Amino acid sequence: MLWHAIAPVRRYTKASHDVVRHPRLCSDAKILLLYVQGLPDGQTRVALSEHGRKLGIKGRAFQRAKEQxxxxxFVHERRVSGExxxxxTHxxxxxxxxxxxxALVVWREAGVGAEASPSVQFPTVGEPGPRTVGHQLPADEELGENSSRPPTEAPSEVEGEGEDGVPAVEPSPQEVEAERVLLSLRNSDRQLRLGVxxxxxxxxxxxxxxRRGVSAGELxxxxSSGLPSNGVRSAVGFLRHRLEMKMPEAPVSEQRAPGRETVEEVQEAVEEAALPAAPPPPPYVPPLVTCQGPGxxxxxxxxxxxxECPDCQQAAAYARWAERRAADLGIDLAEDAAKAVEAGRDPDGWRSRLAAAAAAAGGGSRQ
Known part of the structure; x- marks a missing residue:
């Protein structure tokens, strides 16, 4: 293969070999990645699907590239409540x-998803509008629940106190990530919609x-996959059952809580680690036995x-077959072998071997 390349001096994008030679990215995903990387700042606010449409990557091909x-x-998505x-979707x-x-740290540093305070918005309070006649509900009729946005947190929890007045504990990064995965299941299927x-x-x-090594995407x-054909009645009950029944096995190093080992167990582990590994047992070799066959x-x-060895067993079986075959046909094998020798034919042919086997079998039976 001939290779010829001229390094560009302008209008080029630096691409890492890890991206170009990535084994789990298809060609469409790599082209899309390099295309977006080289975009100017003014075009970065366009959705990824729009860039794929410009490159001719549409439909199933775009979904496959985006999924990879x-x-x-390389791509992270986050749904937040806007104005x-x-x-x-960011x-x-x-x-x-x-x-x-x-990705969560990058979003926080960029201020993405932070809701503006009411005083920043204009106007802060809307002007009063005219009263609508004929649209007031009766006194005994209640308004339906608006499920267009998830329920907000209680004021006490936002201010740093729990429901019982106890200061709320700051969630760990794993808890934040787990909650984000659970709330994002509604994007995969409406049946898995959960409240906060x-x-x-x-x-x-x-x-x-x-904690057991499963990534957020795999979780x-x-x-969200393999939902029941008759639908999900309760999203929280279905997800609790699936989380409990399909829980992966804990790593070997974590199956026992740290700090519970005794001194004897620690010493035994150190001694086992210092000893060389025992060699595997040798394969079984059957003993040598003297064959009881002729020769x-x-x-x-x-x-x-x-x-008897396999060769002698085969020869004896063939001799018995030859004897029975000759008896059925009425042929004298010894006489046929003698005629073959007198006629000058090969004495080691199949006829002579058959006659010798028959003679040996006859002599053995007479003994």
Whole structure:
């Protein structure tokens, strides 16, 4: 293969070999990654699907490329509540893989998803409008529940106190990540829509999955795939059952709590580590046995209680067959072999061998 390349001096994008030679990214995903990396700042606010449409990557091809970028940590998505209660999806695109915790730090530093205070918005309070006639509900009729946005947190929890007046504990990064995965399941299927309180009931089980080495993307896939054909009646009950029944096995190093080992167990572990590994046992070799068959004395390896080697057993069986065959046809094997020798034919042919075997079998039976 001939290779010819001229390094560009302008209008080029630096690409890492880890991206170009990534084994789990298809060509569409790599092209999309390099294309977005080289965009000017004014075009970075466009959705990723728009860039894919410009490159001719549409439909299933775009979904496959985007899924590979999300799974491998190049693309992160986050749904937040924007102005007037509308949901907005923010996308984070990186030329290096980022974990969910790293992406959360980037979003916090950029101030993405932070709601503006009421005094910043204009106007702060809307002007009074005219009264609508004929649209007032009766006194005994209640308004329906508005499920367009998730329930907000209680004021006491926002201010740093729990429901019982106890100061709230700051959640760990794993708890934040687990809650985000549980709340994002509504994007995969509407049947898995959870409220904030429902998600926090399942955070403990989800954190245990993350502690046992399961990534956030894999946890989301396990919880949202293979839903029942007759639908999900209760999202929180279904997810609790799946989290408990499909819990992966804990690593060997974590199956026992640290600090519970006794002094004898520690010393025994140190001694076992210092000793060389025992060699594997040698393979079984059957003993040599002297063959009881005719001919010169020879030995063979007997795997059970055989007294003759396989060659002698085969020769004896062939001789018995030849004797029965000759008796059925009325042929004298010894006379046929003598005629063959007188006629000058090969005495070692199949006829002579058959006659010799028949003679040997006859002599053995007479003895």
């Amino acid at each position: 970028l999300v799974v491998n940590g 007037r209660g509308l949901w907005v 996308q984070l695109f990186s030329n290096v893989p980022l974990s969910d915790a790293d 309180r429902e998600a926090r009931e399942l955070v403990g089980l989800a954190v245990e999955w993350l 989301r896939r396990v919880l 010169n004395e020879h030995v063979f390896r007997a795997y059970s209680e055989e007294t």
